[in-house]
Amino acid sequence: MPDLHIPSQRPRTRRLFRCALCGHRLRFGSSQCGACWSRTPLYNRVGFYRGLGVGLVVLTALGFLMSL
Numbered sequence: 001m002p003d004l005h006i007p008s009q010r011p012r013t014r015r016l017f018r019c020a021l022c023g024h025r026l027r028f029g030s031s032q033c034g035a036c037w038s039r040t041p042l043y044n045r046v047g048f049y050r051g052l053g054v055g056l057v058v059l060t061a062l063g064f065l066m067s068l
């Protein structure tokens with residue numbers, strides 16, 4: 001029976017994007033790169049998507065009101 005190495009823990013941090021300057025994988029939600037400390041793009045922030053969602057709801061509500 002071969003001894004299969006199965007990792008017992010999966011990495012808990014989600015790294016979706018890379019730093020534009022140094023290519024370091026950015027921790028999702030952080031506002032600074034972990035390697036070169038430059039500011040990360042807006043789409044790496046949690047608040048960006050929260051604001052996007054709120055904006056969409058407001059726009060939908062406005063569009064609904066305009067159509068009345």
Ligand SMILES: [Zn+2]
Nearest residue numbers: 019022033036
């Ligand atoms: Zn960087």
